[in-house]
Amino acid sequence: MSTYYIGLSVTYHDSALAIVSEEGEVLFAEATERFLQNKRALNCEPDQLFRIPELLEQHCPNPKKIVIASNWRKKRPIYENIVKKLGFLSAPGLLKTGIKKLHSPLPNYQLHHMMACQSSSIERAGLNLVRIIQVVYPDCAIAFKDYDHHLTHAAMACYASPFEEAACAVIDSYGENGSIAFYRYRNRKLEQIHEAKGLSKASLGLYYMKITELCGFDWLKGEEWKVMGLASYGKLNQKLYDLLSSIIAVNGFDCTHLSEKLFEQLAKLDEFMQRPDSTLEELADVAYTGQAFFADLVTQLLSHLRKVNQCENLALAGGCALNSSFNGQITQRTEFKQVFIPSAPADDGCALGAAWLAYHEDLPKQIKPPQLQTPYTGSTIKDDAVERLIRFNKSLNIQRLPDSIIAETARLLAEGKLVGWVQGRAEYGPRALGNRSILADPRDAKMQDLINEKVKFREMFRPFAPSILHEHGDGYFENYHESPYMDKTLKIRKTMQNKIAATCHVDGTGRLQTVKREWNPRFYELIQAFYQLTQVPVLLNTSFNIMGKPLVHSLEDALTVFMTTGLDVLVVNDYLITKPRNEVE
Ligand SMILES: [Fe+2]
Missing domain, CATH: 3.30.420.40 (ATPase, nucleotide binding domain)
Incomplete structure (x- = not known):
């Protein structure tokens, strides 16, 4: 029997839910927009009634007590x-x-709607969770906590x-x-x-x-x-x-x-x-x-x-x-x-901040050594989903390549193919960090236009990010320092700007993601394999979505983007998927 700390971000935008164990481990953290496939999930509750049973079953077995913590003081004045x-x-x-x-751009009726939703969201924080907990775990104790909004932001930044x-x-x-x-x-x-x-x-x-x-x-x-x-x-x-x-x-x-x-x-x-x-x-x-x-x-x-x-x-x-x-x-x-x-510095991150505050308040003596928090705490796409696709699929070419998926993907990237790359748990925060990413060869500047034309359909002035192996960071960037969550933009060294032209912005900068093996072994190995083929330790990395939508969440979401854009290849776990009319030799 265990205690769990469930944090909720309940402001009207970027709602999210996070679960921390009584050992202080982050069991789950994800923004609601992913599950709903609704960008920023405006006015949507983080504890969606039809999602909670699955999350509790997966992450909160045998609960003795569940503490529900939100990122807004209930008794304080609200938006109005x-x-x-x-x-x-x-x-x-x-x-x-x-x-x-x-x-x-915002008519008054929308503003009042937003205000009403925020008020209502704060008032209702956790009520859906309580309903489900009472039905599924009738003997489980429930406690509520709410914290100052900015304290939950600070907790996310410091504890992570x-x-x-x-x-x-x-x-x-x-x-x-x-x-x-x-x-x-x-x-x-x-x-x-x-x-x-x-x-x-x-x-x-x-x-x-x-x-x-x-x-x-x-x-x-x-x-x-x-x-x-x-x-x-x-x-x-x-x-x-x-x-x-x-x-x-x-x-x-x-x-x-x-x-x-x-x-x-x-x-x-x-x-x-x-x-x-x-x-x-x-x-x-x-x-x-x-x-x-x-x-x-x-x-x-x-x-x-x-x-x-x-x-x-x-x-x-x-x-x-x-x-x-x-x-x-x-x-x-x-x-x-x-x-x-942190990977989620905005309101989505407050869910984990609130859960951590509740955990530390309950167990003040349980001090863990500080450690960089992984951003890979969201949902997974299971192999079962791909196997089902194989069973009923009549048009896609799907191969399972457990021993060669990394080498094969690196080869396709070096040939200029656009790859949708889905691995492991989804990222917590707005950036694709190599688990829900669209990847491409960064060497040719024309790759930017190609991605915009075939996949992203977005403005030409928005840059694409470089994901770089940490040990090469100093060689490519001036004043290099780690940017694990694509959180900093640095100047690319003049001598290197042409080498990674598709990720070099007009002012010679790049919003880099530092990649270390211990943070994401699979993504590290993919960039390493690309480096061995091309002598460039960098991949162009952009979020796996189309403009206006959140990062893909399910296999169905990934397939929709794949089939309705010019992506050449979709890789999900060990499976390599190509289109019938555009098969990769
Ligand atoms: Fe905030």
């Missing part, structure tokens, strides 16, 4: 109140007048890190009290140093959403990525930078609104909003300037944290920690020597 009094958009009466203007000690920054859109919080992490304990509170505090998460909107992208779909990709094509627009500087500034640990007349100031930003006749160059300048201003503000915040905390290790979380362009510059812009960003 928060929007009124917090952040970049804060101002009295904002809800009635401002939001519509500031978030023009290899650090004994760290300074922790959570930079987010909003929480119960504010949008930014700082912590000291030592002896597996988190102590809050500061949290931004009050009407005058700005939210950098909401700031970046505004920049996303100015560029013509949709933050509700999580299109902040596009701003980062586009920024590399732009240059500084001094007028916009000066305007932004007149609206927000950093003062110590706080990010503050400067103007009493915030609405008037914000309205001036609309001059830079995408118009029907906007050129890509103009929008790239807005993206560049928005990103540059963001980087300057966060640098000031982190420098202050470093000064106050006197620790060389930084653990960073919150939605803004997904800004890989900035993340890659932190050790150069500040005096932090090591920077850790």
